[in-house]
Amino acid sequence: MTHFAATALRLLGHEVVVFNYERENQVERVREKLGFRQFLAYKNRQLLALAEATKPDVFFTIYGRNHDAATLQELKRRGLPTICWWLDDPISLAQNYIPLHLYDFFFSNSRGTAPVYRHYGVDTPRFLPVAVDPAIHRPLEDIEKQYDIVFAGDWHPTRERVLLELARHHHLTIIGPWQRRIPKNSPLRPHFLRFGYFTPDEMALLFNQARIVLNVHQWYQRWTYGINPRLFEASGCRAFQLTDSKEEIPELYLPNVEMILYDDAAALPELLTHYLAHPDECARIANNAYTRTLRDHTYVHRMEHMLRVCGLSG
The missing domain is CATH 3.40.50 (Rossmann fold)
Structure with a gap:
C-alpha cells in the first residue's frame, strides 16, 4: 500500500x-x-x-x-x-x-x-x-473463468468457520498463508490452490479467473463497520463480489447494483448457487462495480x- x-x-x-x-x-x-x-x-x-x-x-x-x-x-x-x-x-x-x-x-x-x-x-x-492501482488491479484480456468461488486472504478463525460450512456445499478455491493454522486433516485443505502469501499480481490474476470472489472481513459479526482492501481490489479486476455488509459500503458501492452484500453467512449457499447459475447477472453487476471503482476508488x-x-x- x-x-x-x-x-x-x-x-x-x-x-x-x-x-x-x-x-x-x-x-x-x-x-x-x-x-x-x-x-x-x-x-x-x-x-x-x-x-x-x-x-x-x-x-x-x-x-x-x-x-x-x-x-x-x-x-x-x-x-x-x-x-x-x-x-x-x-x-x-x-x-x-x-x-x-x-x-x-x-x-x-x-x-x-x-x-x-x-x-x-x-x-x-x-x-x-x-x-486500487489500475495498473495492478485490472481486468486481464483473454482470461477464462476457471474457478467458481475464490477466497484470497489471511487465516482467521471466523473465516475458517465460514469456509468450512461453505465447503460442504460448493467447491472453493482458496489462497493464503493458512498451512500452519488449520489441522492436517482439515476438509479445507483440498480447496487450496496453494498455501502462502501472494503478490498483488497473483491476486489480480486469480480474481480475473473467478466467477465469484467471496469477501469475508476478519471482523465479520464482530463489528459492523470497517472496510478491507479486497472490497476494492476485486472490483478493480471487474470481478463479481459477494461481501459481508459493512456500514460504509453503501456510500462506496450501490448494494445489489454494484455488488451483493450478505448480513449472515448462512445465506451464502443459496446466494452462491443463484449467482453461479446466472453469469450474465454477475457480469452486469461486476461491470457496474468496475466502472464505479475507476471513477471513485x-x-x-x-x-x-x-x-x-x-x-x-x-
Missing part, C-alpha cells in the same frame, strides 16, 4: 521520497539481531537525516508503527505537517501502537472507530478507505482527497 500511495502521489505531480524501515543489507540485519529497539532507534536517526537532506514539505506515513514520539516531535519542530493513514481498524486500534496526539491529521479505514480516536486525543479522525482519488483535507493540494 505504501508503494501504491507513493505512485499515486507521483502521478499527481508530487516528488516523493520513500523511507523503508525494513533491514536493507547485511549490516542492518546484524543490527536488528542485536536488539529491535536499538534497530528502530537507528532507523529513526536515518529518517531524520533523510528529512534534513531532502527538506520535505510533509511527513506522511501508513500505519506509522515504527516512528517513536521523539522522531515525530523533531519532525514537527522542523515545521512538517504529520499525517498518518491507519489501515488496521477495527481489529487493531492505532492508539495501542502509535502516539496519536503527535499527528496533525489522522485517517482510518473505518468510520465506526472515530469515537474511540476522539477519546484518545484525535480532534478530527477522518475516514479514508483503501483503493483509485489511490489517486485517495491521495487527492487526503491532500485536500489537509490543505496541501494547492
Whole structure:
C-alpha cells in the first residue's frame, strides 16, 4: 500500500521520497539481531537525516508503527505537517501502537472507530478507505473463468468457520498463508490452490479467473463497520463480489447494483448457487462495480482527497 500511495502521489505531480524501515543489507540485519529497539532507534536517526537532506514539505506515513514520539516531535519542530493513514481498524486500534496526539491529521479505514480516536486525543479522525492501482488491479484480456468461488486472504478463525460450512456445499478455491493454522486433516485443505502469501499480481490474476470472489472481513459479526482492501481490489479486476455488509459500503458501492452484500453467512449457499447459475447477472453487476471503482476508488482519488483535507493540494 505504501508503494501504491507513493505512485499515486507521483502521478499527481508530487516528488516523493520513500523511507523503508525494513533491514536493507547485511549490516542492518546484524543490527536488528542485536536488539529491535536499538534497530528502530537507528532507523529513526536515518529518517531524520533523510528529512534534513531532502527538506520535505510533509511527513506522511501508513500505519506509522515504527516512528517513536521523539522522531515525530523533531519532525514537527522542523515545521512538517504529520499525517498518518491507519489501515488496521477495527481489529487493531492505532492508539495501542502509535502516539496519536503527535499527528496533525489522522485517517482510518473505518468510520465506526472515530469515537474511540476522539477519546484518545484525535480532534478530527477522518475516514479514508483503501483503493486500487489500475495498473495492478485490472481486468486481464483473454482470461477464462476457471474457478467458481475464490477466497484470497489471511487465516482467521471466523473465516475458517465460514469456509468450512461453505465447503460442504460448493467447491472453493482458496489462497493464503493458512498451512500452519488449520489441522492436517482439515476438509479445507483440498480447496487450496496453494498455501502462502501472494503478490498483488497473483491476486489480480486469480480474481480475473473467478466467477465469484467471496469477501469475508476478519471482523465479520464482530463489528459492523470497517472496510478491507479486497472490497476494492476485486472490483478493480471487474470481478463479481459477494461481501459481508459493512456500514460504509453503501456510500462506496450501490448494494445489489454494484455488488451483493450478505448480513449472515448462512445465506451464502443459496446466494452462491443463484449467482453461479446466472453469469450474465454477475457480469452486469461486476461491470457496474468496475466502472464505479475507476471513477471513485483509485489511490489517486485517495491521495487527492487526503491532500485536500489537509490543505496541501494547492
